[in-house]
Amino acid sequence: MAPLQKRALFSLLIGLALAIILIAVFVTRDINTFDTDLGFRLIVYALWIGVPVAYLIVMNLPPLKKLRQIDERDKLIMERAPRIQWLAVVFSLAAWIVVLTESYWDQGQVPVVFLTLIFISTLVVSTLAESLGILIGYWRMR
Numbered sequence: 001m002a003p004l005q006k007r008a009l010f011s012l013l014i015g016l017a018l019a020i021i022l023i024a025v026f027v028t029r030d031i032n033t034f035d036t037d038l039g040f041r042l043i044v045y046a047l048w049i050g051v052p053v054a055y056l057i058v059m060n061l062p063p064l065k066k067l068r069q070i071d072e073r074d075k076l077i078m079e080r081a082p083r084i085q086w087l088a089v090v091f092s093l094a095a096w097i098v099v100l101t102e103s104y105w106d107q108g109q110v111p112v113v114f115l116t117l118i119f120i121s122t123l124v125v126s127t128l129a130e131s132l133g134i135l136i137g138y139w140r141m142r
Contacts, residue, residue, distance in 0.1 A: 008134035081133030088129030
């Protein structure tokens, strides 16, 4: 397994664990208390920041170039990974639109709290999808 592939797998597993915890926090709490409950917001923000930070740490420290020279295959995979990332972000935004529109159709407006949640989920999905894109790139290269 290539070093970049190992890092992508490790960052994906850490990110998935943090994302599952984030989802569990929302399932166990009332989402309408997000604006008023400081503890709830701090937990969500810590988990939200944890996913991109874990990705940055795993993928960038220590520099991959010091471990092994990056070859053309690694460069090609890293150039193609954003395609998966872009698709995941677009599909997650589409899911938000459909779910929120159908859930709040009768009220005629979506609560403001969902703007923050859409942003948080987009960043989490983006970081997870980039790791997944790298892993898919290695799988396709076989």
